[in-house]
Amino acid sequence: MTFSMVVLFGAFFTFLILGTSISAGLALAGIFTLSLQIDFGSLSSTIGEQIFGGLDHFGFLALPFFVLAGAIMNQCGIAHRLIDFAMLIGRRIPGSLWQTNVLANMLFGCLSGSGIAAATAIGNIIAPIARENKYDMPMTTAVNAASAPTGMLIPPTGAFIVYSLITGGSASIVALFLAGYFPGIVMGLAVMVVAYVYARRRGYASDKSPFRLAEVAGVLWRAIPSLGLVVLVIGGIVGGAFTATEGAGVAVLYSLVLAICYRKLTLEKLIRVGMETIYASGVILFLIACSGLMSWSMTFASIPDQIGEILTSISSNKYVILLMINVALLIVGTFMDMSPAMLIFTPILFPVVTDLGVDPVHFGVIIVYNLCMGIVTPPVGTVLFISASITGEKITRVIPPLLPIFTVQFIGLLVVTYLPAFSLALPRLFGVM
Structure with missing residues (x-):
């Protein structure tokens, strides 16, 4: 088992260093590990069976649907409407433009399902x-x-769908969706708190102009149809009107109708939306297929059991192990995007934490929170590089103000980790756990 683990991770990181794509690295690492366990005659058939079998789940259909819905919303001018709504909420707070930025990202991010798009x-x-x-x-x-x-x-989000399917449905998508609300809000509030303190120190004034009824009504009227997507999809899924996969289809239909009503979706944009969806879905599904092969090879070689024994030999305390997992995931997030990191480490860590009595839904929130922070940290912080390219700022100048934000967000991570009720309150309230 030890040799298999060395081969698996050694091969994977070697391929990454050589510049091989993550998908190919996952598949090849799994193949090398399997070659130690089964004879060559059975190897090729096993590889094909596991790669295609990894996608043989109806729930994966929700991913391209949510990607398509997000792409449509991104093309039909939703961002401006949500920024007006966010400005209405945050304009009385010092640093109102920063507060608006945070609120708009929270609103638009849950509609688009992508940190990069937001x-x-x-x-x-x-x-x-x-x-x-x-x-x-x-x-x-x-x-x-x-x-x-x-x-x-904040749902609806594809990350929880992927996690649920990786764990074989041990954590329901509905429960994960509801469990993500409070942690997502905490992550956003952490940024708002630091921005508030920074704005007060810099002497940035807030907007003291009175709220006019006509202005408020106009902003709400423009924003409500967009926000209605979340209410419709989450309400329908929680209420049992449709499954998560059917909810994704409803999201596409709703987004399409909204884009047509706004007269924003031209033929050219529709083609662009389709191409974006095909590309993004293809990348995600190919990653899932290749990681399925790697996950199966790990299970076949009993690697998760060995990692569990290593962790429990260091400490048998559940809270210490969760802290080690948090630190490990934060480090992983600095050099790996969310999708591959989740696909690789969920099958390894999930058996460990469930044996310690951690709820599968709770662990899903922990791992997604960690990796959300990871996609902002260099050297692979895609969202950070995009934000810096927009403003033209050097990364070295952005890191100092980013550090206090990360500190407060890490405190939020500890709250999410060590107070399970914080994440699980809504799923229990709605009776989906």
Whole structure:
């Protein structure tokens, strides 16, 4: 088992260093490990069976549907409407433009299902206004980057669908969706708190103008149809009107109708949306197929059991092991994107934590929260690089204001980790656990 584990991880990281794609690295590492366990005659058939079998689940159909819905919403001018709504909520708080950025990322991120899409759409609108109002641009970049992944915790989000299917349905998608609300809000509030303190120190004034009824009604009228997507999809899934996969189809239909009503979806945009969906879905599903082969080879070689024994030999305390897992995932997140990291480490860590009595839904929230922070940290912090490219700031100037935000977000991670009721309150309230 020890030799199999060395071969598996040694081969995978060697391929990464050589510049091989993550998907190919996953598949080849799994093949090398399997070659130690079964004869060559059975190897090729086993490989094909596991790669195609890894996608043989109806629930995976929800992924391309949610990707398509997010792409449509991204093309039909939703960002401007949500920014107006966020500005209405946050304009009385010092650093109102930063507060608006965070709220808009939380709202748009959960609709698009992508931290990258949120950082791009919201950042491109906020950055010019921030520069015009003489806001500190490194801090503006940090706020946009750190708040963009919040929508990947707030449902509907593909990350929880992938986690649920990796764990074989041990954690229901409905329960995971509901469990993501409070942690997602906490991650966003962490950014707002630091931005508030920073704005007070810099003497940034808030907007003291009175709220006019006509203005408020107009902003709400423009924003409610977009926010209705979340209410419809989550309400329908929790209420039992449709499954998560059917809910994804409803999200596509709703987004399409909304885009047509807004007269924003031209033929050219529709083709672009289709191409984006095909590309993104293809990448995700191919990753899942290759990771399925690697996961099966790990299970076949009893590698998760051995890792569990290693962790429990260090400490038998559940809370110490959870802290070690958090630190490990934060480190992993600095050099690996969310999807491959989740696909690789969930099969390894899931048996360990469940044997310790950690609820599968609770662990799903922990792992997604960790990896949401990871996609902002260099050297592979995609969201950070996108935010910096929008504002034109150097990464070295963005890191200092980013560090206090990460500190507060890490405190939020500890709350999520050690207070399970914080995540599980809503699933239990609605009776889905």
